[in-house]
Amino acid sequence: MKCPEAVEWMHRYLDHDLNEEETSLLxxxxxxxxxxxxxxxxxxxxxxxLEDLPKVVPNYSLVDAILPQLDEIDRARREGGSAAEEIVxxxxxxxxxxxxxxxxxxxSRRSLRRPDAGTGMRRSRIYRYxxxxxxxxxxxxxxxxxxxxxxxxxAEIAMxxxxxxxxxxxSATNSADDAASNAQLFSDDTNTGAPGxxxxxxxxxxxxxxxxxxxxxDGTQERIAPGDAPDSGSPAVTPGNSGTSDKSPSEPNQAxxxxxxxxxxxNGGSNGAPAQGPTSPGAGNSDxxxxxxxxxxxxxxxxxxxxxxDNPRExxxxxxxxxxxxPDGAFEAEFxxxxxxxxxxxxxxxxxxxxxxxxxNWVDGSWSESGHIFTYETEIEGTPVIxxxxxxxxxxxxxxxxxx
Amino acid sequence: MVEQGLIRAAQTGDRDALITLLREIExxxxxxxxxxxxxxxxxxxxxxxxxxxxxxxxxxxxxxxQFKTWVQRIVTNICIxxxxxxxxxxxxxxxxxxxxxxxxxEREVMSGYLAEDIRSAIxxxxxxxxSVVVLRYLQDFSYNEIADSLNLPLNTVKSYxxxxxxxxxxxxxxxxxxxxxx
Numbered sequence: 001m002k003c004p005e006a007v008e009w010m011h012r013y014l015d016h017d018l019n020e021e022e023t024s025l026l027x028x029x030x031x032x033x034x035x036x037x038x039x040x041x042x043x044x045x046x047x048x049x050l051e052d053l054p055k056v057v058p059n060y061s062l063v064d065a066i067l068p069q070l071d072e073i074d075r076a077r078r079e080g081g082s083a084a085e086e087i088v089x090x091x092x093x094x095x096x097x098x099x100x101x102x103x104x105x106x107x108s109r110r111s112l113r114r115p116d117a118g119t120g121m122r123r124s125r126i127y128r129y130x131x132x133x134x135x136x137x138x139x140x141x142x143x144x145x146x147x148x149x150x151x152x153x154x155a156e157i158a159m160x161x162x163x164x165x166x167x168x169x170x171s172a173t174n175s176a177d178d179a180a181s182n183a184q185l186f187s188d189d190t191n192t193g194a195p196g197x198x199x200x201x202x203x204x205x206x207x208x209x210x211x212x213x214x215x216x217x218d219g220t221q222e223r224i225a226p227g228d229a230p231d232s233g234s235p236a237v238t239p240g241n242s243g244t245s246d247k248s249p250s251e252p253n254q255a256x257x258x259x260x261x262x263x264x265x266x267n268g269g270s271n272g273a274p275a276q277g278p279t280s281p282g283a284g285n286s287d288x289x290x291x292x293x294x295x296x297x298x299x300x301x302x303x304x305x306x307x308x309x310d311n312p313r314e315x316x317x318x319x320x321x322x323x324x325x326x327p328d329g330a331f332e333a334e335f336x337x338x339x340x341x342x343x344x345x346x347x348x349x350x351x352x353x354x355x356x357x358x359x360x361n362w363v364d365g366s367w368s369e370s371g372h373i374f375t376y377e378t379e380i381e382g383t384p385v386i387x388x389x390x391x392x393x394x395x396x397x398x399x400x401x402x403x404x
Numbered sequence: 405m406v407e408q409g410l411i412r413a414a415q416t417g418d419r420d421a422l423i424t425l426l427r428e429i430e431x432x433x434x435x436x437x438x439x440x441x442x443x444x445x446x447x448x449x450x451x452x453x454x455x456x457x458x459x460x461x462x463x464x465x466x467x468x469x470q471f472k473t474w475v476q477r478i479v480t481n482i483c484i485x486x487x488x489x490x491x492x493x494x495x496x497x498x499x500x501x502x503x504x505x506x507x508x509x510e511r512e513v514m515s516g517y518l519a520e521d522i523r524s525a526i527x528x529x530x531x532x533x534x535s536v537v538v539l540r541y542l543q544d545f546s547y548n549e550i551a552d553s554l555n556l557p558l559n560t561v562k563s564y565x566x567x568x569x570x571x572x573x574x575x576x577x578x579x580x581x582x583x584x585x586x
Contacts, residue, residue, distance in 0.1 A: 007566075008566065011562070011565065011566045011569065012562075014569075015540065015546075015547065015565065016546075017547065042573060043569060043573070046517070046569060046572060046573055046576070047541075047569065049517055049519075049522060050522065050537065050540075050541040050572075051541055052519075053439070053519060053522065053523070053541060053542060054519065055431075055435060055542070056434070056435055056438050056439075057431045057434065057435070058430065058431065058434040058447075058448060058451065059444075061427070061430070062430045062433075062434060062448065062451050062452050062455055063423060063426045063427050063430055063455060065452060066452050066455055066456055066459075067423075069456055070423075070456065070459055073456070073459070073460060074419070
């Protein structure tokens with residue numbers, strides 16, 4: 001027997017794991033091996049001391065101490081709704097049978113409780129899956145919602161390019177209409193702006209053409225920075241204009257179409273200018289529609305606009321729609337709060353010459369060429385009524401009144 | 405040794421039998437807890453927790469295992485979990501107290517180790533080594549019973565126990581030298 005093996009046997013001896021034969025072999029070895037004998041003496045001493053460790057007992061009854069808790073567990077089990085029992089339930093199948101035998105009440109209790117617990121669990125599971133499903137649908141919905149607009153806008157662009165060539169011819173006429181409507185839209189401004197410019201004939205065309213022309217030069221030919229667009233004073237056209245300059249980098253072909261027309265909104269502008277050309281007295285403007293020198297005209301138009309805006313009453317964009325200045329700048333008509341006021345414009349102030357109550361809905365009004373007659377249209381119960389106001393006469397009447 | 409009949413009665417829902425059963429095993433449960441945790445209060449808490457668990461899970465006990473090994477498995481698991489939480493503070497304090505209280509060690513050495521030293525040496529052992537020693541010496545368990553209780557292979561139990569004894573010897577010799585010199 002070798003020493004390491006002997007040590008292992010010593011341990012086994014101490015643990016009562018050696019049979020008689022092994023025990024005698026071990027002791028035989030130790031008689032001849034002093035070292036092993038010493039090791040064994042120490043081990044036996046340790047083992048004896050370990051066995052002599054005091055058999056401690058709790059200094060109070062642990063079971064008595066936990067009896068309230070045990071009662072609580074029993075009550076929870078009886079009530080059946082406790083989470084504690086739900087945890088215990090799967091592991092105590094034997095005990096459930098045991099419960100049946102414990103008392104007469106128990107089987108009925110169990111038969112009552114089990115279906116409830118079963119349906120309750122099933123119901124809660126259904127709710128849980130339902131909630132998960134709802135959550136999934138919501139998340140999916142968010143993705144779809146966020147994804148869709150991009151698809152639509154892409155489709156728009158695709159559609160635009162597809163229609164682009166097909167609409168080349170037809171868009172020319174359409175855009176001519178657009179330009180005409182633009183001209184109508186700005187005609188009021190034109191009228192008011194004209195006296196400021198001091199020229200009765202050319203400013204009309206100048207003011208009409210540049211807003212229509214600007215998109216043309218910006219979008220298709222010169223590609224002036226979008227920042228210039230607001231200066232042109234045509235907010236209705238500007239969004240389409242800047243949209244063109246946004247689109248064009250992604251579609252290089254668009255630049256090739258050049259003055260012949262690019263799709264949708266800018267189209268109206270680009271073709272609008274030549275269409276406007278023949279009708280407007282200012283021939284130079286219409287000629288320069290396709291001209292590289294258009295920036296100059298643009299600047300002119302800006303100057304004109306600025307001149308127009310020098311009139312203090314023209315600063316208030318929307319309000320100016322209800323104010324009409326006569327072409328000669330002598331009178332001003334204003335529709336306000338159901339009244340039509342006509343003023344005579346003098347050096348720094350305006351003098352009220354007429355105040356007419358307007359029945360029905362206000363439709364529109366305009367000055368005559370001479371600037372002495374203001375014609376306006378109202379609508380009473382669906383029927384348009386044309387009224388005429390003689391400003392000179394009213395002014396003379398007013399002058400008489402103030403000088404009795 | 406708990407009667408098999410009492411266990412069966414407790415398993416069939418006899419609450420009195422179950423309470424009686426708990427009273428019979430409570431000191432065994434407490435002793436293991438005490439020697440694993442080396443702290444009276446922790447031992448009480450752990451033992452109570454073990455008894456409650458035995459009360460609620462008595463139905464899951466199967467007779468193919470010995471009841472006492474089933475009980476000891478529950479208590480050692482609770483203690484090891486609990487001990488791991490408390491170990492850092494408790495063990496250091498206890499260790500220092502042992503060194504300070506070694507005035508009479510020279511006389512005591514001749515007759516053997518102090519019970520207190522042994523307890524604190526046991527506490528120094530790794531969890532499973534400590535559990536093996538406690539079950540072997542405080543519960544008089546055989547290798548097989550320890551293996552069943554701790555869910556360890558038999559050879560592992562043997563090697564843990566042998567190594568635990570050697571470690572205890574080293575630790576106790578260190579304590580003695582420390583006591584003599586100090």
